Amino acid sequence: MVEIILFWLFSILGIAGAVGLIFNRNPIYAALSLIINFFSIAGLYLSLRAEFLAVIQILVYAGAIMVLFLFVIMLLNLQTEEKAEKFDAKRGIAFLFGLAFAAEMIYALRSFASEGQTPLAAQFDYGQVEPIGRSLMTSFLFPFEMISVVLLAALIGAIVVARKHTYT
């Protein structure tokens, strides 16, 4: 019972956040409603027993990525958006694609529900923190260490590209 209530709560909040993101003319408000969306998706992850994903969703997306979004908005000093342009062909095509995607998702989810399957993560211990920590430290040890190189390269990139250009 509690799960169903929470599911509806998070779903409605998530959709409300997404709608707010699109319809807010002020970019900062739009970014902030995206945070609501991120949090409610984290809640949905929890109800799917993907605890690690839920934590990462809040730690990385609602935390770090959001900071970047807000900084970009403030960096470019975006003002409240003017009224949208007219409904042209490009928007029409985008609208059609959106509809097609929505139809596809509804179809997929309905067929999924009718088969009576439970999500994979609920059957196993996939999304939980312990098995992930375990794999990282044992079988995925080498990839884990090598990820530090990706981070280092990104760090050098941030310094090279964003630093004031003093070629010493």
Add this chain to the structure above:
Amino acid sequence: MNSFPFSIAELALSSQYVLPLLILLGAGLLLMLLDAFGAAKFLPWVAGAAFLLSAGVAWTQGAPAGRLAFFGMMETGGIAPIVHAFLCLSGLLTLFFLSDYLDRHDRHISDVYALLVFAVLGMSLMANAHDLIMTFIGLETMSMCLYIFAALFKTELKSNEAGLKYFLLGSFASAFLLYGIALIYGITGTTNFSLLASPERIEIIQSQQTVFYVGAGMLLVGLLFKVSAFPFHFWTPDVYEGTPTPLAGFMATGSKMATFVALGTLMHQLDMFQNTKLLSVVGLASLLTMIYGNIVASRQQNIKRMLAYSSIAHSGYVLLGLCASQSGMEAMLFYMFIYTLMNIGAFGMLGMVEHDYPDTELENWRGMGQKAPLFAVAFSLFLFSLAGIPPLAGFMGKYEIFIAVIREGLLLPAIVGILASIVGVYYYLRVIVVMFFSKSGETSALLPSASRIPLAGAAILVVLVLVLGIFPSLILNPITQALSGLSQATAVLP
């Protein structure tokens, strides 16, 4: 509980197998520290020594395929050592031209050397991965460095465009690759190459063919983007144009070699695209890539853009080679080695004179044959080799590819490829004609004012291109030897 084969001895052995990679990792860290503490003068030398040492260690480490390290993550036998050595070589050759180029443009960006080492590390991780996760991490490491190379001259508009374009499109392609991996993992429950090739997994794959096709197709899209094959080529000329020239040469050779090896492993060792329509998709892409690259290259007025389009065309030849089975892998490695030599040579020499003959416009090269005869002759040599004119190394590369394809019975694609490369001869020769057969009436100096190191690099490359054209077996034999163990290579997990 403690069923995992996890012992210090095992780890020590694994570390020994991946020692060439660890050398590069250590060298990259050392370069960052040296750079941070202001020892910028030594950086190219340290990087060069690291490449030499790493390649040397790898070369002596030959072993039959299936010698896996770190619980089936990395392949360290078979072609892995030789591929690693080739990749190190492409980094080393780039170094010859890089620091002179940066000095000349008055941009002493000492951070590139660590990035160059990390890029080669990423390439090697990707090419010699034995697990899709490792492939992805290698590809990301490599791409991250290449994005930064593209955006290196950040005050220049062209470089900004290149960096942004490459970053956005490249991350999009990486996302495709990752989604493909996720789908494959979703149906098989593993990302390990050995497990994916096991009979039980193949059974699962056959029962879930649609999802598997979509997954493998997305994987293919991600990889084809990196080698700039036909439908995913459009970023190439703009990105290469904005990238510092020697690094553009590196991008066109090292990253493509790594991606081709990864692709070849998926195709041949894993049969990922066999028995499916995807193999013919690769073939079709290769034909279109050759035709498109060569035709558009012949319309370019800028030498750098021309070389960028020609690199698209060369990707087409190699892809065609990959469609031929085992012998195609051999031809591919040989071709990519030769291509590394001549393309880094061409881009490097282009970079040498870029400052004096601005913007690499063909128009500005008028009469180069009189102004700097020795330079012009050496540059023409690389162009002849790229065009595939005997007795230069490029001819032997093309010959191996087309023979492998014809042996496979793919006569028609081979003919298309040969015709396309004949178109290619036209635009390489056009540059030579402009250099030698148009008057400029200016003073002559044998060579452009370049420092000794890039000249030495160019000289080494000229010699190699000449020698390998006559004695291709110097490189072909080790490749064949390394590949010969591959057929019985569906390795066993520890």
Add this chain to the structure above:
Amino acid sequence: MPFLLYTGISAYVPLFLLIIAGIGLGFLLANLSVILGPSRPGIKKGLTYESGMDPVGTGHERFSVKFYLVAMLFILFDIEVVFMYPWAVQFRQLTQEFGMFPFWEMITFVLILFVGYIYMYKKGGLRWA
């Protein structure tokens, strides 16, 4: 499975209640003073600086790009923490099986990134001026 500690999303209900209570308290306190306190607005009271300069321009000033660099560096080290989190959760279990090895694994990872930190510091990535 020994690490299936999961008991369902109901286990998080107290957490959700805490979040709701936090948000609710914030709203309550912010609006309580408006409701309860006296409100007599005037022109002078509405000024930003009562007897200072009149403010010019918008309140949204454009950011300098160097803040953005800090934000990017923050993300990188945030990702590092992401890897520490499952490691820390599983640490006790792992040390019982493999001794101190998991500890050294993480130390290696952190040391590699520490080189990046030194590099960043010496290159002036954290300098404001």
